[in-house]
Amino acid sequence: MENTVLLSARHDRDVLLERRTALVTELKAVESEISKIEGFIEMYDRYAGSPVSAPAEGQPPLANLRSMTIADGCEAILRAHGGKMRTSEMVRILERAGKLKGETHRGNYASVVQTLQRFPDRFSKVGVGEWTLLTDSPPRLLALR
Secondary structure: OOHHHHHHHHHHHHHHHHHHHHHHHHHHHHHHHHHHHHHHHHHHHHOOHHHHHOOOOOOOOOHHHHHHOOHHHHHHHHOOOOEEEEHHHHHHHHHHHHOOOOHHHHHHHHHHHHHHHHHOEEEEEEEEEEEEEOOOOOOOOOOOO
């Protein structure tokens, strides 16, 4: 009887090992497909502009934000939105543009707040989580094509 139990256990182990091997192979294929699709999306956004990444009216193009500093990007966003905006909205725009690549939204939020605080001559906090662009600060950007 012990041999039957042992043989059955070995058989079950072998079946599970084969299944694991098949799943690992399938997982690698899926990850490869995901990588190809992400590469396509990145290329499309970079060169053709995806409708998802199209800027709202009055908003600087996302590709331009990607190449700016965080401070310049916030300034461009604030100018495009009338000079006043919530931090969380600026963070979302910068994340969509690919400017902020932190692992968490919270970390990106902190980076933006710290940047805004470093430039009191350009930005002023006007409420909880809300910033304004100081009107007497000259535009630092030549064009937002």
